[in-house]
Amino acid sequence: MLRTTAFAATLGLIGGLAHADTLTFYTAGPGGLADALAEAFQAETGITVNVFQGTTGQVMARLEAEETNPQADVVVSASWGSARDMHARGLLMDYLSPNAEDVPDFLKHSHYVAQGISALAMVWNMQSDAPRPAEWADLTDEAYRDLITMPDPAQSGSAFDLIAGLEAAMGDEVWDLLAALAANDMIVPGPNAAALNPVLQGAKAVVFGAVDYISYAQAAGGETIEVIVPESGTVIAPRPMMILQSTANPDAARAFVDFVLSDAGQELVAATWMMPARTDVAGLRPGISDLNVIEVDEDAVAARRDEIIARFSATVTNR
């Protein structure tokens, strides 16, 4: 009997039932972080956290498909707009963790709070023949011809935010910049990882608008790349953490959010080379106060999403 049960357990056939001592956590990458948080939380509270990790698109598609019978308790996405949208539709539970005190005001809300923050940057391969760029506009130089990649704003929310942010800062000039980059044979090969890979091997020299923490981690692992944040300004991509209104386990869910925002939780976030959400926890890399952050009016930008993507396509991809 015992053996049958153990076998069924390995097959997962008797899993999935909602126990008071388990929590279901849906999260966009990095996967190592989700597992580390789950393990540390379990060690502290005895509550098992079952992790589902995917891209923001996969997490959102799964949440939406499950909407009539939600399975998740806590969700982290890589897109701040997704939290605003889910809140507007009444899907989120009202909770502001006491540990969020040191999270800057613009990164917390009554229903969601930042877990960690990344910034958008240029990533340059130091072994390339191209000189080190300092500003976004440097990449229009002839020295970078056919050596630039950029994530596709239609597939990467952060690349979309960068265009929207630069538009807020530069006005219509951003479209001239993008047109000049396109004329300089910039390629737009797909989401973030697809844009970074050619630069790692040296096929290209610079990523325009890479998510910074992945590259910081790779540089720390010995890759000869440098993360360069232009002084003229960039946008940040905070990752919202939220509790679903439908959770059957609100106490455990709140405890988990508290834990992620605790010293121990924020240090695990910092270890991924993201900026911790709490300003009093030190990151491994420059923090928000070191960056010239461009503010973006999220509502206005979200309303213009289709227009911006169409214009990007006309200017760069299908010119």
Place this chain on the structure above:
Amino acid sequence: MLRAQSILTMLAASALLILVGLPVLFILLQAVFPDFARGSLGGAFSKLAMLTENDRLLMQARNTLILAFSVMLGCLILGLPIGVLRGLFHIPGARIWDVVFLIPFLIPPFIAAIAWMMTLQPRGYLFQLVGFDLGRFLFSFTGVAFVMTLNLFPLVYFAVSRALEMVGGRFASAARVHGARPLQAFVLITLPLSIPAIAASLLIVFAMSIEEFGTPAALAARTGFEVLVTGIYTRLSDWPIDLSGAALGSVMLMAMVLAAFTLQNWIATRRSYISQTGKPTDLEKAELGVWRWPVLALFTLVALIGVVIPLAAISVTSFMGTISGGLAWSNLDTRHYEPIFRSGSRAAQALLTSGWLAVLTAFATAVIGGLVAYIVVCGTGRGRAVMDGLSVLPNAIPAIVLAVGLILAWNSPFLPLTLYGTAGILLIAYIGILLPYPIRYAVARLRQISGSLDDAARVAGATQMHALRHITLPLMAPSLIAAMMLVFAIASRELVASIMLAPAGMRTVGTFVFSQFEQGSVQTGMAMSMIAITITSGILLLVNLWLARQGRSAFSG
């Protein structure tokens, strides 16, 4: 007697309806009702406008078809000659070649695309070794068709070799007695008899190439080459997502595959391809004689391009300290294997989960697929064509959309009991996705078997079940076994449906590899792939050698 037949038909029909019909139905509902997932039937058909206002759609549809036909042609060029040779002649190490040509199915398509990129792109491995690169070739339409062909050509190889084993050389001998030259006999007699198998495998190739996203996205997106599935994935790649638009796009892919299926069905049924009449004949294969070495050279060449190069790129990458460090002995490092063994339980859990899922899927698809094929070819009744058509749909639906359909169907709050949230849902998804392989292979095989064999058994007093068990099943077995190997290989590394459907906390090889890539450790992802490929191909080799010992060779070796 008739009862046995109708019970079997009922069984086959209900299996197909539950495994394939149900998710397809929910995808259709989602396509029609944009808010279906949110539990509302409002705004019906409002998304259909997308089909008329999007002027890129026509271009994408044309690209999709051109790509699919190019890949089909490529698979014929690469798979047909070696398939014919393997079917008609004694090839030294035939069993081992079979396992070698299963390896492309063990490599997830997105990893194969990355491996080719890292080999051929500017400053890639080829450049580092010999000083030039083939980036221009790779990042083009031709490059996409090339890489996709390498992922799929074994489908033609296995189908053709198994079909020709059954045809054997005796029809050609008869033709030669009547004065035909050897090549003439082959082209006019032997090859046409394997048309059902070629058409069946090309149908799968067609469905797989219109559904495949990773390769065109990785290699040709930068040149502005878009296919229909590009639009589907873009809708689901980041917030805000559009389930309904993605479902609608998938409906178009399903329509394309149904058209291809109708054509294939017409080709395969407009005349008789029966070559197995039960006459005691010598199915001995011919000897290659002096052609032995040229033939082996051809097999080696195909294996080199289709298997060795991508495998070498994956393996080399997994042992590199840093990607930017390039091919240098000082950059040789095993540290990216450490997380796999260090977090031992997690990687081991993933391997174990994928292992038993793949085994169960292989057996379940063989049983259900064999049954469906038997009913479709040997049964009576109108529903047979519908069953046959339904069974090709899963290959045409992008896995992420199929997964959404399965969630919508199995996570309904109205179900008293559900497999969703357990590993059972993965099994259901895998069986649904992979059913087309045994069905297509077995249907093609059954079309070669004369019904008079069954009749003779029945006249001699056998019940229908007896005839099925002792006559038809053994004759189907080689095709079913070949299909089981394919299913096992693909299921062992399935990615997209696994990500979407695995219960939170459960990992498979595919999701493990993918999350490594997500974290930016390309090397660890490649390392896990390498380990999984080694284990899986080892298992396949052992099974093949064991089958050879069991004397299955009478049919298939």
